[in-house]
Amino acid sequence: MDTPRTVELELIRRCQRGEPDAFDLLYDRFGDVVWRLCYRIAGNSDDAQDLAQDVWLTVWQRIESFRCESAFATWLYRVASNVCLQWLRKVRNKRTTPIDDIPLVSSARLESEVADRDFLDRILTAVTDLPEPMKMALVLRVEQELSYGEIAEALDCTVAAAKMRVSRARALLADAVREE
Amino acid sequence: MKLTCDIYIEMISAGIDGELTDSEAAELEGHLNVCESCRARSDIMTVQSQSMKTLPIPVQPSGLRAAIRDRIGLADMARRRAVLHIRRLPDRPDLPAKAQPKPTVPGPLMGPWGRA
Numbered sequence: 001m002d003t004p005r006t007v008e009l010e011l012i013r014r015c016q017r018g019e020p021d022a023f024d025l026l027y028d029r030f031g032d033v034v035w036r037l038c039y040r041i042a043g044n045s046d047d048a049q050d051l052a053q054d055v056w057l058t059v060w061q062r063i064e065s066f067r068c069e070s071a072f073a074t075w076l077y078r079v080a081s082n083v084c085l086q087w088l089r090k091v092r093n094k095r096t097t098p099i100d101d102i103p104l105v106s107s108a109r110l111e112s113e114v115a116d117r118d119f120l121d122r123i124l125t126a127v128t129d130l131p132e133p134m135k136m137a138l139v140l141r142v143e144q145e146l147s148y149g150e151i152a153e154a155l156d157c158t159v160a161a162a163k164m165r166v167s168r169a170r171a172l173l174a175d176a177v178r179e180e
Numbered sequence: 181m182k183l184t185c186d187i188y189i190e191m192i193s194a195g196i197d198g199e200l201t202d203s204e205a206a207e208l209e210g211h212l213n214v215c216e217s218c219r220a221r222s223d224i225m226t227v228q229s230q231s232m233k234t235l236p237i238p239v240q241p242s243g244l245r246a247a248i249r250d251r252i253g254l255a256d257m258a259r260r261r262a263v264l265h266i267r268r269l270p271d272r273p274d275l276p277a278k279a280q281p282k283p284t285v286p287g288p289l290m291g292p293w294g295r296a
Contacts, residue, residue, distance in 0.1 A: 056251070
């Protein structure tokens with residue numbers, strides 16, 4: 001009987017043989033994961049679409065190098081993270097909202113503002129402005145719900161470094177929206 | 181906030197992830213009870229982590245998959261394969277070997293399949 005792993009491996013092998021139809025099946029499985037990652041990293045739909053195209057182009061070009069020894073999702077996250085980090089470095093100088101300019105709110109009003117769209121927008125802006133490695137680690141942890149081990153594999157760092165990046169990112173976000 | 185407070189940032193984050201041992205949680209709580217700044221930061225970090233999960237992400241644009249296929253060259257690849265198949269002509273026993281029809285080979289193919 002075909003297990004999900006067997007089915008996935010066969011799909012990967014078909015992609016490695018360059019069968020165009022296999023791409024659609026791969027996209028059916030992982031298209032949404034890649035889109036969510038790209039959107040959260042890019043912060044807007046237009047850039048997210050460009051980024052998603054870059055990710056899938058890289059995946060397709062490099063899929064021959066996947067040795068089927070680990071889960072495909074782990075390999076995919078590593079490729080996607082690399083592409084996203086390159087993209088973030090490229091647009092770093094185009095940042096339009098310096099983190100110091102983000103409006104501050106009182107922590108006393110925090111509870112009532114959780115559901116407030118403005119508050120969410122401020123978080124969104126602050127996420128967009130995080131330094132690249134911290135941003136990637138935070139998005140993989142909170143948005144994609146990866147374990148620290150998986151984040152370490154995707155970002156090619158130690159588990160301790162992954163934890164530190166996430167904690168620093170959380171602290172920076174907190175500092176960006178609280179009144180000091 | 182003091183410089184020494186920096187060491188508690190990772191503990192606050194680990195607490196959000198539910199990864200603190202009982203003794204670590206007690207140590208952190210002890211610090212938060214005496215450090216107003218870290219308490220405020222901890223509260224915000226906790227609320228923010230929950231809020232981040234509710235940040236909106238739009239559904240994929242309907243044309244994205246097609247754009248990616250175009251970018252990769254899949255549509256072109258499928259077309260070339262079809263052409264290659266159609267143009268494979270039958271042998272002509274009535275002609276000498278040199279005059280046998282040759283299949284029309286499309287130009288260089290893109291992607292990993294092109295190396296075959």
